[in-house]
Amino acid sequence: MDAFKLLTRSTKLKPASSASDSRLPSTGKAANPQLFRTAETDKLESAKNGKKRKRGAAVQQDEEDIPDLDFFSSNKRPATSVTETAATAEDDEKVSAENAASDDDDSMDEVERRTILNSHKIKVTDMRDLEKTQAQPTSTTDSKKKKKKSKKEEAPTLSKKEQKRARRLFPEPLLNFKELRSKYKISSRLAENVADQGFTVPTEVQLGTLPLLLGESSEPDLLVVAPTGSGKTLSFLIPVINKIVRHHHSNPDEHGILSVVVAPTRELASQIVNEGRKLVAGTGVKIALMRKGMRVGDHGDANVLDENSEESSGSEDEDAESKPAKERANIPVTKSDILVTTPLMLVNALSANRTTSMATLPLVRSLVMDEADVLLDPLFREQTLDIWKSCSHPDLRVGLWSATMGSNIEDLTKSTIRERLEELGQKPSEPHALLRLVVGLKDSAIPNIDHKLVYAATEQGKLMGLRQLLRPAAASPSDIRLRPPFLIFTQTIPRAVALHSELKYDIPAEAGGSSRIAVLHSDLSDGQRSDIMRDFRKGEIWILVTTDLLARGVDFRGINGVVNYDIPNSAAVYVHRVGRTGRAGREGGIAVTYYTKEDIPYVKSIANIIDVSEKLRGGEEGDKSIQKWLLDALPNLSKNSKKDMKRHGVKARQAPRLTDKEDDGKGARGMRISTKSGFERRLENNRRGAIEASRNRKAAAAASGNVSDTGSWGGLDD
Numbered sequence: 223m224d225a226f227k228l229l230t231r232s233t234k235l236k237p238a239s240s241a242s243d244s245r246l247p248s249t250g251k252a253a254n255p256q257l258f259r260t261a262e263t264d265k266l267e268s269a270k271n272g273k274k275r276k277r278g279a280a281v282q283q284d285e286e287d288i289p290d291l292d293f294f295s296s297n298k299r300p301a302t303s304v305t306e307t308a309a310t311a312e313d314d315e316k317v318s319a320e321n322a323a324s325d326d327d328d329s330m331d332e333v334e335r336r337t338i339l340n341s342h343k344i345k346v347t348d349m350r351d352l353e354k355t356q357a358q359p360t361s362t363t364d365s366k367k368k369k370k371k372s373k374k375e376e377a378p379t380l381s382k383k384e385q386k387r388a389r390r391l392f393p394e395p396l397l398n399f400k401e402l403r404s405k406y407k408i409s410s411r412l413a414e415n416v417a418d419q420g421f422t423v424p425t426e427v428q429l430g431t432l433p434l435l436l437g438e439s440s441e442p443d444l445l446v447v448a449p450t451g452s453g454k455t456l457s458f459l460i461p462v463i464n465k466i467v468r469h470h471h472s473n474p475d476e477h478g479i480l481s482v483v484v485a486p487t488r489e490l491a492s493q494i495v496n497e498g499r500k501l502v503a504g505t506g507v508k509i510a511l512m513r514k515g516m517r518v519g520d521h522g523d524a525n526v527l528d529e530n531s532e533e534s535s536g537s538e539d540e541d542a543e544s545k546p547a548k549e550r551a552n553i554p555v556t557k558s559d560i561l562v563t564t565p566l567m568l569v570n571a572l573s574a575n576r577t578t579s580m581a582t583l584p585l586v587r588s589l590v591m592d593e594a595d596v597l598l599d600p601l602f603r604e605q606t607l608d609i610w611k612s613c614s615h616p617d618l619r620v621g622l623w624s625a626t627m628g629s630n631i632e633d634l635t636k637s638t639i640r641e642r643l644e645e646l647g648q649k650p651s652e653p654h655a656l657l658r659l660v661v662g663l664k665d666s667a668i669p670n671i672d673h674k675l676v677y678a679a680t681e682q683g684k685l686m687g688l689r690q691l692l693r694p695a696a697a698s699p700s701d702i703r704l705r706p707p708f709l710i711f712t713q714t715i716p717r718a719v720a721l722h723s724e725l726k727y728d729i730p731a732e733a734g735g736s737s738r739i740a741v742l743h744s745d746l747s748d749g750q751r752s753d754i755m756r757d758f759r760k761g762e763i764w765i766l767v768t769t770d771l772l773a774r775g776v777d778f779r780g781i782n783g784v785v786n787y788d789i790p791n792s793a794a795v796y797v798h799r800v801g802r803t804g805r806a807g808r809e810g811g812i813a814v815t816y817y818t819k820e821d822i823p824y825v826k827s828i829a830n831i832i833d834v835s836e837k838l839r840g841g842e843e844g845d846k847s848i849q850k851w852l853l854d855a856l857p858n859l860s861k862n863s864k865k866d867m868k869r870h871g872v873k874a875r876q877a878p879r880l881t882d883k884e885d886d887g888k889g890a891r892g893m894r895i896s897t898k899s900g901f902e903r904r905l906e907n908n909r910r911g912a913i914e915a916s917r918n919r920k921a922a923a924a925a926s927g928n929v930s931d932t933g934s935w936g937g938l939d940d
């Protein structure tokens with residue numbers, strides 16, 4: 223079914239197979255998932271891969287490997303029968319002699335490593351103090367060690383620039399997924415599961431981080447800043463799972479939670495579990511979503527939940543609360559190896575809803591913070607740090623992942639690592655580094671989507687613009703053409719609800735009517751949220767109105783666009799919201815941002831992000847959507863106003879009474895989401911009042927035994 227055609231009710235539109243359509247993310251054709259590469263590296267990588275591969279070849283191979291998709295079908299290949307058997311130690315040692323021999327042949331010299339990493343815009347930095355860096359160099363190459371040694375002698379006189387250079391590392395990149403097995407010797411079952419996903423080319427973040435986390439040198443603590451949709455989930459899950467497979471072999475008697483993955487929303491946590499389940503199949507590793515009532519932590523009892531039964535139930539979102547009270551009372555301790563959770567859920571479980579001190583998670587060796595900058599933002603900071611500190615094993619490694627990360631997060635990470643070890647009074651069994659890996663430009667939006675910053679003057683203007691997107695036939699050729707499925711972001715829940723009720727009858731009945739548009743926010747029940755997510759992924763819902771709840775991490779592969787109906791509260795939020803489209807390098811996604819008079823003071827940071835993204839993309843100056851004159855004309859925002867905006871959004875939109883029914887306050891009037899005139903609204907209110915009054919009179923008459931409506935009419939309310 224062509225959603226666009228149905229929405230336009232037009233037969234004159236180009237068929238879906240036209241050239242421009244085939245570039246849409248929802249067409250399902252896989253793009254090259256790498257965002258940055260040059261012809262030079264292509265040659266070098268091809269030579270290293272032992273075969274000639276042109277730039278297009280990777281794309282072509284991907285296309286062959288990944289079947290055509292519906293809007294949102296998951297990236298599963300045709301099911302391979304994977305039985306849930308535990309991997310054996312023998313299995314993992316079964317690396318062919320040929321592969322082992324090829325390791326040496328494949329190793330690169332520093333120039334090659336530099337060339338590849340630079341062309342992919344991957345920058346690895348040692349974050350420790352320079353003295354420590356020099357005392358314990360992370361193993362890259364001999365020449366690197368020598369270089370650091372010589373730097374050590376110069377350390378006291380190094381300029382800032384030289385210090386920066388001294389901290390740069392050029393570790394070996396991952397050239398293809400086969401190397402995971404041949405070079406890094408990951409569990410063969412895990413390697414098969416990765417291959418089953420149909421991925422052939424590692425994305426930049428995978429290319430850079432997997433060798434660091436799987437290599438022979440001591441696993442580092444890692445801060446990763448990489449673009450939205452660049453495959454960070456796979457990058458942290460593969461090493462975590464592999465580490466647990468190894469752990470099971472070396473410590474067969476130690477059972478419990480070995481890894482914790484923290485994510486800011488339930489939707490993201492649930493998605494990580496789903497991705498994890500594909501990867502753990504047959505490895506003996508168990509992954510579970512933290513649910514209300516689940517008991518975790520060191521409570522000193524042995525009542526253990528068999529997660530196998532949970533896996534086979536297959537329901538990602540079923541939570542303990544939905545179970546009968548009798549069953550709930552006996553909720554046992556989870557037996558998962560990997561627990562995926564939101565911060566509050568785990569903190570509540572570890573502290574009996576903050577009534578006791580935090581229990582510990584003594585076996586956890588890996589703590590992953592997905593969307594780390596928001597987890598360490600004041601909103602979640604206390605909870606996240608509590609979880610971090612409850613992981614009491616001295617060999618804990620942390621990974622902080624996001625598409626945006628301020629330097630305050632780096633400082634907080636350093637100090638927390640130090641404080642935690644001081645509090646523990648124990649040292650890790652081997653020294654390890656804190657590294658930072660950045661892909662592309664820090665805190666920038668992906669270059670493979672089109673950004674449209676649209677001045678709509680007023681709230682009414684925004685609504686009219688949005689309606690034009692819903693009825694594209696009415697638009698002129700120069701107008702933005704955004705094909706469903708897409709997401710619409712608003713600043714607050716009441717605005718999302720109001721916008722949804724305003725738009726829900728705009729979809730023609732023959733296109734599915736109001737069932738095609740839905741609203742998702744945190745005031746809905748868990749069950750409602752899961753249902754909407756499922757229907758949107760299945761392509762039954764085409765337009766989803768939401769808040770920043772879905773701004774981060776959530777991966778809908780086939781989203782064609784994002785509409786910022788209300789401007790985002792910060793540049794970082796913009797990066798994340800628009801990153802819901804253009805996943806894994808897909809071209810053709812559009813990000814439309816409307817702004818009004820009230821928004822002008824806040825637009826510059828967004829315009830800057832768009833400008834940088836367009837520069838990253840290259841192309842002619844004239845193609846740019848943000849012209850220099852606009853950037854120069856937009857006002858700068860003071861630090862305090864930025865802070866205020868980040869916390870509260872545009873003030874005028876905070877007013878809670880925004881629906882037609884509730885809103886008669888003068889302050890919020892300009893921000894009302896409605897195209898009806900004041901006169902129409904008054905008439906509607908009066909009609910509603912008259913009906914209500916008539917109903918009351920009838921009820922009163924019925925109560926007094928007189929059913930005939932002889933009472934005088936109270937008139938129209940105003």
Ligand SMILES: Nc1ncnc2c1ncn2[C@@H]1O[C@H](COP(=O)(O)OP(=O)(O)OP(=O)(O)O)[C@@H](O)[C@H]1O
Nearest residue numbers: 255421423424425450451452453454455775777806
């Ligand atoms: N090597 C690859 N080749 C092709 N597709 C990939 C590859 N790795 C991951 N993907 C796909 O890319 C999409 C985005 O991945 P993921 O959700 O991990 O992105 P992310 O970096 O975590 O994004 P965000 O910052 O928005 O959370 C997923 O659909 C995933 O299956």
